[in-house]
Amino acid sequence: MKKQDSFDQHGGAQPPAAGAVPVQVTAEGRTRSEVARLLLEQGPMSAVAVAEQLGISPTAVRRHLDVLLADNEAETREAPRRGPRGRGRPAKLFLLTEQGRARFGHAYDDLAVAAVRFLAEHAGEDAVRAFAERRVAALVEPYQEAVTREGEPASRAGALAAALTREGYAASTRQVGAGEQLCQHHCPVAHVAAVFPQLCEAETEAFARLLGTHVQRLATIARGDAACTTHVPIDQMGIEARTPDGGTTA
Structure with missing residues (x-):
C-alpha cells in the first residue's frame, strides 16, 4: 500500500516540495500519523493499547500497523509474560524502526x-x-x-x-x-x-x-x-x- 503522508519533527504532515503537485492528506493518513507518533512516544505497545489511547477500534489500528510493518517503519516483538505461561501465542508489541523514527525528523x-x-x-x-x-x-x-x-x-x-x-x-x-x-x-x-x-x-x-x-x-x-x-x-x-x-x- 502506498504511504499516505510523511511527518515533520512535530508530527504534522510535511508540506510538498516546491513545484510538486500537492497531495491531499486523508483521514487514513492522519490516523496513521497518530498511530506512528504514539509508538514513537510510548512504544513498544500492543494494538489494543494503541486503540484505547486513540479511541478507535483494534481492527482499524491493526490495519495501520500492517502498513507501517510493510513499509519497514515498524517492527514487532513479543510482550514479556507475566505469571504462568498460558495457552495461545504471546501478545505482540509494536515499535517504530529507525526508518519510522526518521519520519519525524532528526537534528x-x-x-x-x-x-x-x-x-x-x-x-x-x-x-x-x-x-x-x-x-x-x-x-x-x-x-x-x-x-x-x-x-x-x-x-x-x-x-x-x-x-x-x-x-x-x-x-x-x-x-x-x-x-x-x-x-x-x-x-x-x-x-x-x-x-x-x-x-x-x-x-x-x-x-x-x-x-x-x-x-x-x-x-x-x-x-x-x-x-x-x-x-x-x-x-x-x-x-x-x-x-x-x-x-x-x-
Whole structure:
C-alpha cells in the first residue's frame, strides 16, 4: 500500500516540495500519523493499547500497523509474560524502526553544522579543509581502482556515477556538447555544505584526480540548485593528464 503522508519533527504532515503537485492528506493518513507518533512516544505497545489511547477500534489500528510493518517503519516483538505461561501465542508489541523514527525528523544536520563550526572556531579554516578532504577521500577511495582502470574521462565519469549511487548520491551522467556531465541528484551533506563550501570544493578536486582531467562544478544542491552538476571535458587536446594521486604526467 502506498504511504499516505510523511511527518515533520512535530508530527504534522510535511508540506510538498516546491513545484510538486500537492497531495491531499486523508483521514487514513492522519490516523496513521497518530498511530506512528504514539509508538514513537510510548512504544513498544500492543494494538489494543494503541486503540484505547486513540479511541478507535483494534481492527482499524491493526490495519495501520500492517502498513507501517510493510513499509519497514515498524517492527514487532513479543510482550514479556507475566505469571504462568498460558495457552495461545504471546501478545505482540509494536515499535517504530529507525526508518519510522526518521519520519519525524532528526537534528543531525544542525549537529553537524555546529560541530564543523566549532572546528573552524577552535582549529581554524585549515582544519575544516583537512576534514573536508579526509571525508571525500573516505568516500571515493574504495572505488578508485574501478574508476581509474577506465581509459577515457567519459568512461571514468560513468564508473564514478555508479560508485556515488552506491553511496546514496543518486548519480548519473549525460553527454552535453564536447563534454560529459556528472549529476548527483541527492547530497546527504547539502545542509552542511551550504555553510561550509569546503566540502564541495574538496569533492570537486577529488573528482578531477579520479577522472584524470580538469572538471568544473556548474551547480550544487547546497546553493539551491536541483542537482550537483560537474562538467567533465572529453576533448583531451591540451589537457594535461593527471594521475590518481594528484600528480601529472607529461
